[in-house]
Amino acid sequence: MSSPKTVDRDLLVFSIWAVLGFLGAGFLLEGLTRDAYWVSLIGIAIIVAAFIAHIIVNAVFDTGFANGEVALGIGGFGLLAFVFIASWFTGGMSMADFWSGLTLFSVLAAGLFIYLSTRHGLRGAFSKFHIKPSDGA
Amino acid sequence: MMSGTASSAWLPLYGLFYVAVMLHWARVAARENGDYQTFFSAGHSLAPWVSVLVLAGASLSGWFVLGGSGIVAAHGFSFPSVLVAGVSLALPGVFFFKRIWFVGQRLRLSSQAEVFRSYYESHFLVVVSTLIALVFAVGFAGLQMRALSQIIETLTGGTVSVLSASVVLGFILFAGSAIGGMRAIGYFGVIQTVCAYAATVTLAGFVLFWSGGFAALNNGLSALAATPEGAAKFLVSGVIHFTAGLGRGGELATANTAVANLSLALAFMGFQASPLALKIVLSTRNANGFGAGQTWVLAGAFGGLIAFAVAIIGAMGLIHPALSVEAMLARLQEGSPWFAATVFIGIAAGVQLLAGLALLTAAESAVRHVYKPYFHSTLSRRATVTLTRVAIAVLILVTVLMQSLTPVALSAIAALALPCAFQLWTPLLGVTWLRWITRPAAATGVGFGLAGVLLTEPFGYQVLSFLGLELPWGRWPWTIHSAAWGMAANLAAVLIISAITNRDAFGAEAREARDFLYNTLRTSKRSHGLRSTAWSAALIWLFLALGPGLIFGNAAFGKAGAEGAVWLVGMPSLWAWALASWVTGVGLVWFLAYKMEMASPYRHAIPAYEPPPRLRRDQSATEQERLRILVITGAAAFVLIVLIAFSFGG
Numbered sequence: 001m002s003s004p005k006t007v008d009r010d011l012l013v014f015s016i017w018a019v020l021g022f023l024g025a026g027f028l029l030e031g032l033t034r035d036a037y038w039v040s041l042i043g044i045a046i047i048v049a050a051f052i053a054h055i056i057v058n059a060v061f062d063t064g065f066a067n068g069e070v071a072l073g074i075g076g077f078g079l080l081a082f083v084f085i086a087s088w089f090t091g092g093m094s095m096a097d098f099w100s101g102l103t104l105f106s107v108l109a110a111g112l113f114i115y116l117s118t119r120h121g122l123r124g125a126f127s128k129f130h131i132k133p134s135d136g137a
Numbered sequence: 138m139m140s141g142t143a144s145s146a147w148l149p150l151y152g153l154f155y156v157a158v159m160l161h162w163a164r165v166a167a168r169e170n171g172d173y174q175t176f177f178s179a180g181h182s183l184a185p186w187v188s189v190l191v192l193a194g195a196s197l198s199g200w201f202v203l204g205g206s207g208i209v210a211a212h213g214f215s216f217p218s219v220l221v222a223g224v225s226l227a228l229p230g231v232f233f234f235k236r237i238w239f240v241g242q243r244l245r246l247s248s249q250a251e252v253f254r255s256y257y258e259s260h261f262l263v264v265v266s267t268l269i270a271l272v273f274a275v276g277f278a279g280l281q282m283r284a285l286s287q288i289i290e291t292l293t294g295g296t297v298s299v300l301s302a303s304v305v306l307g308f309i310l311f312a313g314s315a316i317g318g319m320r321a322i323g324y325f326g327v328i329q330t331v332c333a334y335a336a337t338v339t340l341a342g343f344v345l346f347w348s349g350g351f352a353a354l355n356n357g358l359s360a361l362a363a364t365p366e367g368a369a370k371f372l373v374s375g376v377i378h379f380t381a382g383l384g385r386g387g388e389l390a391t392a393n394t395a396v397a398n399l400s401l402a403l404a405f406m407g408f409q410a411s412p413l414a415l416k417i418v419l420s421t422r423n424a425n426g427f428g429a430g431q432t433w434v435l436a437g438a439f440g441g442l443i444a445f446a447v448a449i450i451g452a453m454g455l456i457h458p459a460l461s462v463e464a465m466l467a468r469l470q471e472g473s474p475w476f477a478a479t480v481f482i483g484i485a486a487g488v489q490l491l492a493g494l495a496l497l498t499a500a501e502s503a504v505r506h507v508y509k510p511y512f513h514s515t516l517s518r519r520a521t522v523t524l525t526r527v528a529i530a531v532l533i534l535v536t537v538l539m540q541s542l543t544p545v546a547l548s549a550i551a552a553l554a555l556p557c558a559f560q561l562w563t564p565l566l567g568v569t570w571l572r573w574i575t576r577p578a579a580a581t582g583v584g585f586g587l588a589g590v591l592l593t594e595p596f597g598y599q600v601l602s603f604l605g606l607e608l609p610w611g612r613w614p615w616t617i618h619s620a621a622w623g624m625a626a627n628l629a630a631v632l633i634i635s636a637i638t639n640r641d642a643f644g645a646e647a648r649e650a651r652d653f654l655y656n657t658l659r660t661s662k663r664s665h666g667l668r669s670t671a672w673s674a675a676l677i678w679l680f681l682a683l684g685p686g687l688i689f690g691n692a693a694f695g696k697a698g699a700e701g702a703v704w705l706v707g708m709p710s711l712w713a714w715a716l717a718s719w720v721t722g723v724g725l726v727w728f729l730a731y732k733m734e735m736a737s738p739y740r741h742a743i744p745a746y747e748p749p750p751r752l753r754r755d756q757s758a759t760e761q762e763r764l765r766i767l768v769i770t771g772a773a774a775f776v777l778i779v780l781i782a783f784s785f786g787g
Contacts, residue, residue: 007165008184011327014158018328019335022151022479029475 009061013054013069020050028104032097040100044107051111064119077108148292151478155486159313162325166317173522176318177501178247178420183323185426189434191323192417194330195494196226196408197439199487200281201447202337206462209451213361213370213709215393217690218402218683220448220715223440224722225402225683229409229562230431231729231736234418236569238427239657240650241419242743248498249415249561250506255646256568257576260511265583267502269557270412271532274499276550278492279536282306283544285485288463292470292477300541306489307533314493315526319420322493329486334442336483339476340462341446343469344453354449355708357456362697362709370455371697371709373398373687382593382611392616395687400618402683407559407620413491416498425738428730436719436726444719448712500528512764514756549596556594556620560586563631572651576642578634586627593619604778605785649746657743664734671733678725682718690714 024046031040058064065073084101087093093101120127170176183191201222208219218225237252244255253262286302297305313321348354361367377396380386408414418427454460460468462484469477504525509516516524539547563582567574574582591597598608613619643651680686694713695704706713730736 004182004184007169007324008186010165011187011324014162014328015331018158018332023335023339026473026475026479030473033473 005061009057009063012057016050016053016057020046020053024050028100031100035094035096037096037099040096041103044100044104047104048107048111051115055115077105081105145293145296145474147474147478148289148481151475151482155482156309156312158328159309159325160316162328163313163317163321166321166324170318170320173519175320176522176525177505178416179318179320179323181242181247181420182422183320183417183420185421185423185430187323187327188417188421189426189430190330191326191490191494192230192414192430193435193439194326194333194487195413195417195491196435197223197443199333199484199489200277200491201443202333202340202450202484202487203281203284203462205443205447206451206454209448210454210458210461212393213367213455214448214711214715215370215373216398216401217373217687217711217715217718218398218405220444220712221402221440221682221718221722222405223443224436224719224726225405226409227431227436227440227722227726228729229406230414230427230435231726233409233565233569234414234427234431235424235736235739236654236658237415237565238418238421238424239654239739239743240568242424243653243746244646244650245745247416247419248502248506249412249419250502252415252419252568253564254506254510256643256650257564257579257647258644259576259580261580262564262583263506265587266412266561267499267507269554269561270495270499270502272550272554272557273411273413274492274495274532275536275539276547276552277554278488278495279540279547280551281488282310282492282536283540283547284463285488286540288466288481288484291463291467292481300537303537303540306485307537310489310492310496311530311533313489314497315529318522319416319497322490322497323417323420326490326494329490332483333487333490334439334483336480336487337442337446337450339483340465340469340480341449343476343480344449344465347468348453348456351449352707354452354456355704358452358709359702359704361456362702368697369393371702371711372691373711376685376688378616380614380616381609382614384595384611385609385614386611392613394616395685396621397613397616397618398687399679399684400621403559403624404555404618404620406562407555407557410561410565411554411558412498412502413494416494416501423739424736425740428736428738431736432723432727432730436723440719440723444716448715496529496532497525500525500532504528512760512767514760549594549599552594552619553590553596556590556618556623557587559620560590560623560627562624563627568650569654573635573640574631575635575638575640577638578631581634582627582631585630586623589623589626590619593617593622604781646746646748653746658734658739660734664732667732671729674725674728678718678721682715682722687711687714 024043027043027046028040029043031037031043054065080101084105087101088098116124166179170179174180175182205219205222208216214220240252240256241247244252246252246255248266250263250266253259253266282303283299285306286299289297289302289306290299313325317324345351345354348357358371362371372393373395374393375395377394378392380392383392450462450465453465454462466477466481469480505521508524509521536547560583563574563586564579567579591600592608593610593612593614595612598611601608614622681689690711690713692710694706694708694710695702696710702709704710704713
C-alpha cells in the first residue's frame with residue numbers, strides 16, 4: 001500500500017508530465033514536421049520545465065527519482081537517440097530537424113549532469129556511475 | 138501534411154496511454170481500499186487539494202468546454218452569466234461545503250442521501266437525491282459522452298462509429314469507477330482535471346493562432362456586431378419578456394434577457410448542491426481546503442478559464458458557425474494530429490471525470506441508500522460493493538444504449554439534472570444555516586420544486602403530452618429557466634409549511650448536528666460585524682453580474698449596432714462586463730470564504746457522535762412486504778399510465 005505522501009507526490013508528477021510532457025512533445029513534433037527550429041525549441045523548453053517541476057516536487061517531498069522513473073527516462077532517451085541516429089543515417093533529416101534533435105539531447109544531457117552534481121556533488125555524481133568492486137562486499 | 142494512417146495513429150496512441158495511466162491509479166486505489174473496505178468514500182481520506190481539484194474539474198471542465206462554448210457560439214455574448222459560471226459555482230460551495238463536511242464528520246456520513254436520512258429522517262429526500270444522481274449519470278454525463286463519441290467518429294474519419302466509440306468510452310468508464318471506487322475517482326480526477334484545463338487553454342491558443350490574435354478575433358466579432366442579425370448577439374435583450382416560452386410563441390433569439398441569465402446561473406449553482414459534489418466533499422480528510430478551493434481554484438483559475446478560454450473558443454464558433462469544437466478538432470487533426478489528440482484526450486478526461494463520479498454516486502445511492510435499507514438490510518459490505526459495481530455496469534449500458542437509440546430523450550433528461558439539483562438547496566440550507574426549515578417543509582418544498590422544474594422543461598411537457606395534457610406554456614416561460622420556476626414553488630412551500638409546522642420536531646441526530654454546528658462554528662465578532670457589508674456586497678454583485686443590472690453591460694464598455702461597433706476596451710461590452718464581474722466575483726468569494734468565515738480553515742479534531750445503542754430487529758418480513766408493495770404499485774402505475782395514454786394521449 002502507498003503512503004499518502006507517496007500518493008500525493010506521484011499524483012503531482014503524473015499531472016506535471018500529463019500536461020507539460022504532452023505539450024512539449026507536441027511542440028517538438030510540430031517543429032520537426034514543419035522544419036521550424038524555434039517551434040521545436042519551445043517544445044524543448046516545456047520539457048525542461050517539466051523536469052524542473054519534477055525535481056521541485058521531489059525536493060518538496062524529500063525524495064529522488066523513483067527507479068521506474070529513472071528506467072523510463074533512460075529508456076526514452078535511448079529510444080529517441082536511436083531514432084535520431086537512424087534518421088541521420090538514412091538521410092531524411094533536414095537541418096532544422098538535426099539542430100532540434102541535437103539541442104534536445106544536449107539539453108537533456110547537460111540537465112542530467114547539473115542535476116546529479118547539485119544533488120550529490122561532483123564526486124558523488126561520479127560515484128553514482130563508478131561502482132567499486134569492494135562496494136559489493 | 139501527414140498521411141491518413143500517420144495522422145490517425147496519434148489518437149489511439151494517446152488514448153492507450155490515458156487508459157494505462159487510469160488503470161495504474163485504479164490499481165493503486167483498489168489496493169488502498171482493500172478491494173471493498175473503503176470503496177465508497179475513500180475512508181474519508183482524500184487530501185483537501187485532491188478534493189479541490191476534482192470538485193473544480195467535475196464542476197467546470199469538460200462539459201463546460203463543450204456546452205459553454207456552444208452557448209457562446211449560438212447566442213453570442215448575450216448570456217454573460219455563462220462566462221461568470223466560475224464564481225456562480227463557487228458561491229454555493231462557500232455556503233455549504235464546510236458546514237456539510239462538519240455534519241458529515243460528526244455523524245460519520247459519506248453521501249447526501251445519508252445526510253438527508255440522518256437529519257430529516259425523510260425517505261422522500263433520500264429517493265430524490267438518488268434519482269437526481271441517476272439523472273446526472275444517465276442523462277447529463279451521457280449527453281456529453283455522446284458528444285465525445287461524435288468527435289471520435291469525426292477524428293477517425295468515420296472508421297470508428299458513434300456506437301463503437303460509446304462502447305469503448307463506456308468500458309473505460311467502468312474500469313475507472315468500478316475497480317477503485319471513490320479513491321480512484323479522486324486520484325485519477327486530479328490528472329483528468331489538469332489535462333482538461335490544459336486542453337482548453339491549448340485549444341483557445343490555437344483559436345487565437347487561427348484568427349490572427351486576440352485583436353483580430355475581436356475585429357471579426359466587431360464585423361458581426363455591425364450586421365442587423367448579429368448585433369442582438371452582443372446585447373442582453375431587456376430584463377424580462379412575458380412570453381409563453383419556447384415552443385409556445387417565445388423566440389429563442391429574444392430569450393436572452395437578464396432574468397434568463399440569472400435563472401441560468403441558478404441552474405449552474407445546482408451542481409454544488411448535487412449528490413455528486415457532496416460525495417467529494419464528504420470523502421475529504423478535512424475541511425481546510427474548501428476556502429482556497431472555492432476562491433482560488435474554482436472561482437479564480439477555472440473562472441478565468443471560462444471567462445477567457447471558453448469565451449475565445451465560443452467566439453470563434455460565433456464568427457464562423459461551422460467551427461464547433463468538433464470542427465476545430467477536425468481542423469487541428471489535419472495539420473497537427475498530436476495536438477488534436479492532446480486536446481481531445483483532455484476534454485474527454487474532463488467529461489469522464491464527471492461521468493465516473495456521477496456513475497459511482499448514482500450506483501452507490503441506488504444500492505446502498507435505497508435497495509439495502511429498504512429491501513435487503515442483511516446485505517454484507519462486500520456484497521454491497523459487488524452490487525454497486527453491477528449497478529455501474531447497468532447504468533453504463535443504459536446510457537450507451539440511450540446515446541445511440543434515444544438521443545432526444547437523453548437530451549431532455551440531461552436538461553433536468555442541474556435545475557433538479559438546484560431544488561436541493563432548501564434542504565441543504567436547512568441542515569447548514571436555516572434551522573427553522575422543518576422536515577415536512579424541506580420534503581414538500583423539494584417536491585414542489587421538482588414539479589416546477591418538470592412543468593417548465595421539455596421532459597415534463599412531453600410526458601404530459603403523451604398522457605393527453607397539453608400545457609399552455611413552453612420551455613422557459615417569461616424567459617425564466619426551469620431552475621428558478623422550481624425554486625419559486627420550492628421556496629413558497631418551504632416558507633408556508635415551516636410557518637405552520639413544529640420547528641422542534643427533529644430526531645436525535647438532527648438535534649446533535651444542529652447543536653454541534655451552533656457550538657463549533659460560531660463566527661467571530663469581527664465577521665459578525667461585517668454581516669451587513671457581506672449582504673450588501675453579495676446582493677450588489679448578484680444584481681450587476683447576473684441579474685437585471687446586466688443591461689448596463691450592454692453599453693458600459695462600448696456598443697454594437699448597424700453604424701458599426703464601438704468597443705472601448707477592444708472587446709464586446711458584455712464580454713468586458715463579464716470579465717469585470719469575474720474579477721469582482723473572485724473578491725466576493727474570498728470575502729465570504731475567509732472574512733465571513735464561511736469556508737475558512739478549522740484545525741480541531743471532530744469526535745464522532747455516539748448514538749444510543751439500538752436493538753436491531755429482523756427486518757426480512759417487512760422487506761419482503763415492501764418489495765411486494767413496490768411490485769404491485771409499479772404494475773398498477775404502469776397499467777394506469779397505459780390506460781390514460783390510450784384514452785387521452787397519443
